[in-house]
Amino acid sequence: MSEQAHSHYTQAQPEPGVTVTIPRGVALRVVGDVHGDVRAFEAALRTDRFVVQLGDLTDYGPDSAACLEMALDLCESGHGLFLLGNHDLKLARAIYGRPVRIDAPLAETLAQLDNDLRERAGPVIAAAPAWIIQGSRVFVHGGFHTAMLEQPPPPLPEGRVTGVLSRALYGEHTGRTQPDGYPERSLRWVDRIPGGMTVYCGHDRRSTDGRPYIRKNAQGGVAIFLDTGAGKGGHLSWVDLPPLD
Numbered sequence: 288m289s290e291q292a293h294s295h296y297t298q299a300q301p302e303p304g305v306t307v308t309i310p311r312g313v314a315l316r317v318v319g320d321v322h323g324d325v326r327a328f329e330a331a332l333r334t335d336r337f338v339v340q341l342g343d344l345t346d347y348g349p350d351s352a353a354c355l356e357m358a359l360d361l362c363e364s365g366h367g368l369f370l371l372g373n374h375d376l377k378l379a380r381a382i383y384g385r386p387v388r389i390d391a392p393l394a395e396t397l398a399q400l401d402n403d404l405r406e407r408a409g410p411v412i413a414a415a416p417a418w419i420i421q422g423s424r425v426f427v428h429g430g431f432h433t434a435m436l437e438q439p440p441p442p443l444p445e446g447r448v449t450g451v452l453s454r455a456l457y458g459e460h461t462g463r464t465q466p467d468g469y470p471e472r473s474l475r476w477v478d479r480i481p482g483g484m485t486v487y488c489g490h491d492r493r494s495t496d497g498r499p500y501i502r503k504n505a506q507g508g509v510a511i512f513l514d515t516g517a518g519k520g521g522h523l524s525w526v527d528l529p530p531l532d
Contacts, residue, residue: 322346416454424485490514
C-alpha cells in the first residue's frame with residue numbers, strides 16, 4: 288500500500304471561499320453516504336454545526352443533482368465540506384471526460400446535471416480531500432491507513448487509483464469477489480488504528496440494526512461506520528461531535 292499514482296488530472300482549482308478543511312474550535316456534524324437522498328440530506332444540514340460529509344453524495348437516490356448542489360452551497364458558504372468518495376471520483380472523471388465505466392446509477396446522475404452544475408461541481412469535487420486528520424479524529428470515506436497520519440491526500444489520479452488513496456476511497460479488499468460481483472471487503476484495517484484515535488468513515492454498510500456500526504480494536508482505536516443505506520433502501524445517519532480543545 289506504499290505506492291502512489293504518478294499521473295494526475297490537469298484540474299481546475301475550487302472557487303475562492305470554497306471550504307476544504309475543518310476550521311478550528313467548531314462543533315461538527317459528520318454525515319454518512321448520501322447517495323441522492325435529498326430529503327434526508329436536507330434534514331442533516333439543518334444545523335448550526337460545521338458539516339463534514341464523508342463522500343458519495345450522488346447515485347442511486349431520487350435527486351443526486353439537488354444533493355450535489357446543496358453540498359456545493361455548503362462548501363461555498365464555509366459551513367461545511369465533503370470528502371472524496373469513490374462515486375464522487377467517478378462523477379469527476381465523467382465530468383472531465385476521463386475514462387470511466389458509466390453504470391446505471393452514474394448515468395442517471397449525469398442525466399440530472401445541467402452544464403452549469405457540471406462546470407460548478409467539477410473543480411470542487413477535484414479539490415475535495417480524500418481524508419482529514421483532526422487531532423484524534425480521522426475522517427475518510429472508505430478506510431484508514433497509517434500513512435494518512437504522515438502525508439496529505441494526493442491529487443486525483445488520471446489512471447488507476449492505488450496506494451493510500453485506494454484505501455481512502457475503497458477500503459481494504461480480501462481479493463475475493465462477492466456473489467453480487469463487487470469485491471469482498473475486509474476490516475483488517477481497523478486493527479491498525481492507533482489507540483485513542485477514532486476513524487469516521489462511510490462506504491461500507493456494516494450496520495445490522497439501522498444505527499452506525501462501531502468497531503474497536505485491542506489498542507483502543509475505534510472505527511465508526513456511518514453508511515446506513517441512504518439512497519439504497521436504508522436511511523441517512525450522522526453523528527454530532529463537540530469542538531476539540
